[in-house]
Amino acid sequence: xxxxxxxxxxxxxxxxxxxxxxxxxxxxxxxxxxxxxxxxxxxxxxxxxxxxxxxxxxxxxxxxxxxxxxxxxxxxxxxxxxxxxxxxxxxxxxxxxxxxxxxxxxxxxxxxxxxxxxxxxxxxxxxxxxxxxxxxxxxxxxxxxxxxxxxxxxxxxxxxxxxxxxxxxxxxxxxxxxxxxxxxxxxxxxxxxxxxxxxxxxxxxxxxxxxxxxxxxxxxxxxxxxxxxxxxxxxxxxxxxxxxxxxxxxxxxxxxxxxxxxxxxxx
Numbered sequence: 001x002x003x004x005x006x007x008x009x010x011x012x013x014x015x016x017x018x019x020x021x022x023x024x025x026x027x028x029x030x031x032x033x034x035x036x037x038x039x040x041x042x043x044x045x046x047x048x049x050x051x052x053x054x055x056x057x058x059x060x061x062x063x064x065x066x067x068x069x070x071x072x073x074x075x076x077x078x079x080x081x082x083x084x085x086x087x088x089x090x091x092x093x094x095x096x097x098x099x100x101x102x103x104x105x106x107x108x109x110x111x112x113x114x115x116x117x118x119x120x121x122x123x124x125x126x127x128x129x130x131x132x133x134x135x136x137x138x139x140x141x142x143x144x145x146x147x148x149x150x151x152x153x154x155x156x157x158x159x160x161x162x163x164x165x166x167x168x169x170x171x172x173x174x175x176x177x178x179x180x181x182x183x184x185x186x187x188x189x190x191x192x193x194x195x196x197x198x199x200x201x202x203x204x205x206x207x208x209x210x211x212x213x214x215x216x217x218x219x220x221x222x223x224x225x226x227x228x229x230x231x232x233x234x235x236x237x238x239x240x241x242x243x244x245x246x247x248x249x250x251x252x253x254x255x256x257x258x259x260x261x262x263x264x265x266x267x
Contacts, residue, residue, distance in 0.1 A: 032056060035063070035071040046071055059083060062090075062098040073097055087111055089126040099124035114139040116146075116155045127153030143167045145174070145182035156180035171195040173202075173211045183209030199223045201230070201238035212236040226250065229257070229265040239263035 023037070025044035031037035035055035038047025046052060049064065052071035057063035062082035065074040073079065076091065079098035085091035089109035090098040100106055103119050106126035112118035116137035121127030128134050134147050134155035141147040141155065145166030148158035157163055160175070163182035169175035173193035176185035184190055187204050190197055190211035197203040197211060201222035206212035213219055216231075219238035225231035229249035232241035240246050243258065246265035252258035257265040 026054075035066075045069065053081070062093070085109070089117070089120075090124070094124065100126045113137065116140050116149070117153075121153045128155050129153070141166075145169065145177070146180070150180060157182045169193075173197065173205070174209070178209070181209070184211045185209065197222070201225065202236075206236065213238050229260070230263075234263065240265045 023039055025031055025037050025039045028036065028044055030044055031054060033056055035046045035052040035057060036044040037051040037054055038045055040047065046066050046069060049066050052058050052064045052066055055063070055071055057071050058081060060083050062073045062079040062084055063071040064078040064081055065072055067074060073093050073096055076093050079085050079091050079093050082098060084098040085105070087110045089100040089106035089111065091105045092099050092101040094101070100120055101124065106112055106120055107118050109117070109126060111126055114137060116128040116134040117126040118133045119127055119129040128149045131148050134141050134149050137155060141162070143166060145157045145163035145168060146155040147162040148156055150156035157177045157180055160177050163169055163177050164175050166174070166182055168182055169189065171194050173184040173190035173196050174182040175189040176183055178185065184205050190205050191203045193211060197218070199222060201213045201219035201224060202211040203218045204212055204214040213233055213236055216233045219225055219233050220231050222230065222238060224238055226249060228251045229240040229246035230238040231245040232239055234241055240260040240263055243260050246252050246258045246260050249265060251265040256267050259266050
């Protein structure tokens, strides 16, 4: 190849693969997603285990080892690098994937503390096996009122009392139990809710188990109106429909967001 041809070839490669720290593949989506972070003959490929460890396949699913040109789950160590282990208790390499294989791994996972999934169940996954698993969970029980173990190994709402103690009741009016979940079923519960009614003007129970806005007066009395100009009823919610909604709000006086656009106040 002549010097001229070589220069042209290098220029073409520079256009196709803009330089970044000497390796253009490092900035490509396939590097992030698949570990194809090494340039080889103008193509991005998985060049090493280190490439795999740069990918979301490694951090999420444990695909941290190079095998046959792709990133794969090969060892327990791969799994322990991944959120599949930290979050879901799937810390053992099994048949090319990370799997839950012990109560101990399930108990250490964030899904145990959040959702009560603290025991090994079928299909290599962590499940809730006792009411205590559920009662100690921060999201399932304390937030959502799902404090009893259900037949499918998940935490469910089993009593109105559990729903009424939940954050979702206090904040969103979801104080009644139905089909294993806490739902907003009465206007009284919605009117007492701190977020749904007092902030968002959603003070009536809708048909889908959530509080909805049904009157302009509720919107105008809400914190969302005072703070962000969400003062007009629009499709079951409170929104900034006209500039007048915005001009009387703190969004306008404090942040110069005085124009209604797309249901919100903007500059």
